[in-house]
Amino acid sequence: MPTYLFTRLVTAAFTASAIALASGALAQSYPSKPIRLLIPYGPGGVGDITARFVAQKMSENMKSPIVVENRPGAGLILATDPCAKAAGDGHTICLTGVGSALNATLFKSLPFDIVEDFTHLSTIAFIDIAMLASSDSKFNSVKDVLAYAKANPGKLNVATINIGSGQHLSAELFKSMAGVDVQIVPFKGTPAILAALRSRDVDIAFEYVAPLISQIRGKLLKPIAIASSKRLSEFPDTPTLHESGITGYEANAWNGFSITAKTPRAIVERLNKEIVAAVNSPDVQQRMRQIGAEARASTPDEMRDLMVRDIAKWKAVIERAKIPLQ
The missing domain is CATH 3.40.190.10 (Periplasmic binding protein-like II)
Incomplete structure (x- = not known):
């Protein structure tokens, strides 16, 4: 093998190893300070409660505080925009979901792109x-x-x-x-x-x-x-709209945690792991059921795909209903 090719291979291998070691070290040292959770709704609502259930369990598991900040109003922008523009160090996350998908179609312009400017970490609840x-x-x-x-x-x-x-x-x-x-x-x-x-x-x-x-x-x-695709365990005798003759009908609310797209992959993977563990814990599952919500986690790609599908779905409904854009 020519010397220059050997040198290239060694350099590439060394670089890959260094990146892997750096990513691992980053994930191990994270978080280095309290994580902020920005919620675009006021205290006491379903979105706020479900987010707090998961954040509390994450904080216990990570042995690190998660500070909840309620920032309602302005079409969810007061919480979502600073999340999009936060430093990519993993210490600012926000609650997003179907409301974010609706806003992407209801507003003529937003200061962020809910799909491209975020990495969507995991769903947490379906309502x-x-x-x-x-x-x-x-x-x-x-x-x-x-x-x-x-x-x-x-x-x-x-x-x-x-x-x-x-x-x-x-x-x-x-x-x-x-x-x-x-x-x-x-x-x-x-x-x-x-x-x-x-x-x-x-x-x-x-x-x-x-x-x-x-x-x-x-x-x-x-x-x-x-309105969802399956009956509720709480009310098993109540059929879905699909079962009742409105074939293909499905509508529900959901939410999840998102972070700025600038965040390193190692931190994204760590946060997804922590969210999934919290959502799947027996106590969070039970607390969600008690308020009529279903605790359900996802991969980042699954949450992103859900956001994209909902934007397209509700855009069509908004256009048919001739709802004026804001």
Whole structure:
């Protein structure tokens, strides 16, 4: 072998070994200070609670503090933008998810690209949406709802929260896929929806199951159908919308942890390992079930693919519903 080729091979091997050793050392010394977790929602909501469940377990396992900062408002930008622009040292992560996918389609411009400017570490929780009615409603099934809607175009009132929310777009997806003319009525929050159902100002609602668990268990509300692809273990007798005749219908909320794309691979792998361990721990699984959420981890590539699919899916719904961009 010529001397210059031998020299090249030795240099390449040495460089590869040095990089591997450096990456290993980086992962071993990380974290070197408290990790910041930026949450784009206020305290006490489902997103905040699920993130805190996982962060607490990660902190215990890593023996390092994780400092939670709630930064609600401005279309999730107040938490997500500083995360995208943080130093790539792994000490700033943020909660992202379906809300981030919705914003990518609802806003004309954002100061970051939710796909390209981030490495998505792992999903942590999936939160189901349901079609619900008051306990004394005449609607007991999707078949009942569709029969009334088709016989009375424009008269079925469907409650959701704010325009552009996951619940609102789930209702729009139902309207589109079922081919029915219904009135979608947005409210400012879940309490207003509950009041409208009780007073019969609206007929049905699309809302997260998690904050309504106690009302459903107490027979104040009845779930007509689940929006996700499978039934809930909590309510095994409630069918999915897909099973109920809206073939292919699927809508749910999810969230996960993300980090700036500048982060070294060794730190990404370490964080993914810690998140997966926390999400899969028996106590986090149980705590998630108690609030009506499903703890489910992923690989970084799986979370990225989910984000990309949801952006495309909800963009089509937004365009069909002619929801104005912000």
